[in-house]
Amino acid sequence: MKIEIFKMERIQSLWENVVDYNLSESGVHPLNLEELLAPEEIKELTRVELGYTQTNGTPELRENISRLYSSVNLEQIMVTAGSSEANFLLMWSLIEPGDEVIFELPNYMQMWGLARAFGAKVKPLWLKEELGWQPDLDDLKKLITPTTKLIILTNPNNPTGAILSQEAREEIIRLAEKVGAWLLVDEVYRGAERNGLETLSFWGSYERVIVVGGLSKAYGLPGLRLGWMLGPEDLIKKIWTYHDYTTISVSALTDHLATRALQPERRRKLLERTRNILNTNLPFLEQWLKSFDGLFDYQAPQAGAILFARYHLKINSTELVEKVLKEKSVLLVPGDHFELDQHLRFGYGSNQTYLKAALDRVAEVLKKIKK
Ligand SMILES: Cc1ncc(COP(=O)(O)O)c(C=O)c1O
Structure with a gap:
């Protein structure tokens, strides 16, 4: 490869x-750490056992992640080493040579590189500067075909910081659903909105939606290396077997700290x-x-x-x-x-x-x- x-x-x-x-x-x-935790919580850290944790994320951490979305169960969540590992596992488990993939551009280029490496035919969907970095929906209509396997978006977007309009969002979901394509939305910038209105997650908008999130951007905690993905239970189960071949689990300290970062009041303060x-x-x-x-x-x-x-x-x-x-x-x-x-x-x-x-x-x- x-x-x-x-x-x-x-x-x-x-x-x-x-x-x-x-x-x-x-x-x-x-x-x-001093900014993230109270002194007694730092003391508590010294007693965290440095063993293997539940490899798809402890139930407590997944519980806190589940609160960021509407109707998700813990079996639909997998915790990963950064959102980049979530993206990697998804591409590795989904893409077969010859698959047709639509990729939003400009974008974080991890999945562009991976899709191409795994042998997909990748077609760009350009966000247009003159449209306030929105896609031209006619472009999408032309790009999407009955053989489109996967559509990849980052929302809010990197590098533009733009959020898809409601119209674009609905049309993308409608077109994906029409041909049964997977929709993979990297939402790692969700929570970092300047006006404080959290971007509506794509989660739950369609049965073949996978969303990715993490603590690196909106939470200011990239060094924890903590990400996650949400998807249909059978897909998450499949991806878990791929996870056994990469990092197995995040570190016990990371799982512990991420669980605390996502406690509602602390999360509010971080954002x-x-x-x-x-x-x-x-x-x-x-x-x-x-x-x-x-x-x-x-x-x-x-x-x-x-x-x-x-x-x-x-x-x-x-x-x-x-x-x-x-x-x-x-x-x-x-x-x-x-x-x-x-x-x-x-x-x-x-x-x-x-x-x-x-x-x-x-x-x-x-x-x-x-x-
Ligand atoms: C859209 C997007 N996804 C994933 C990542 C990787 O982040 P993480 O630190 O969660 O692995 C980045 C980093 O810049 C990013 O911009």
Whole structure:
């Protein structure tokens, strides 16, 4: 099996912990244990046995996950090492060579790479900038066929931060149902909405819907490596047998901490913290973008600590990002990594002093490039 380089993850792996300023992150600045737990809970941590836990997630954790959705039972939930493991297991268990897959673009490219590696024929469904990063539903009608096996969406979307309109959502469900295609929706940014209105999950909208979630983005806990998937019970049972071949289970500490993070009151506070960071930093980033007098065009993100901007400069996005990295030790994500050149993704979830210092450095590079 040949697998292509996952370009964005690769540059992040190489540079995110090495550069002076990392603006490639799509979540908010992570919490530490003291911020997550009360002192007596930290003490309790020292008594957690470091054994194998229930490998599909402890019932207590799955119970807390189940509260985020309407009508789901615990057998329809599987806990994984990050939402990326959930995505991997789903692709591994669903895709056969020759399958037809529709993939929303721009998008987090994990499932793009995996679907292609497992031999699927992948057809892009483009979100359109001029439509506020919504899909053109006529495009979807043309793409979907009776042999479409799977449609993959990320909602709220990465890198645009856009949320699918009710009209788009209903039409996608209707068309998937018409041909019996699976609908896989990565909802890892759900809960990171700037206006505090949680995106309606696709869960329950159709019997072949699978949704993925996790603690990395909206909750500011990527280092826990905690994700989950929801699907029909027989599919989840099947995927559990695939899970036996990967990580078996998440760590006992992760399961314990995730269970606490998802307790209703703590969860509310975590999401509030995220929203405050987003709403404090976004105006600042927007002001910075506007200070370049028409150099950037963008649609303000509805969710997530990411802003995807088009720039009007005669330089390829990978070259631009490499230049900023080499000259100023700041890491951004080029549009090329989402198959859309002439764009940059800015992560704006860090603290404001850090963000400002990083943007000052980026500005120094931009000012030297010809329009
Ligand atoms: C849409 C999407 N899915 C999954 C992931 C991976 O996240 P996790 O840390 O939950 O594995 C990311 C990370 O950027 C993402 O943007």
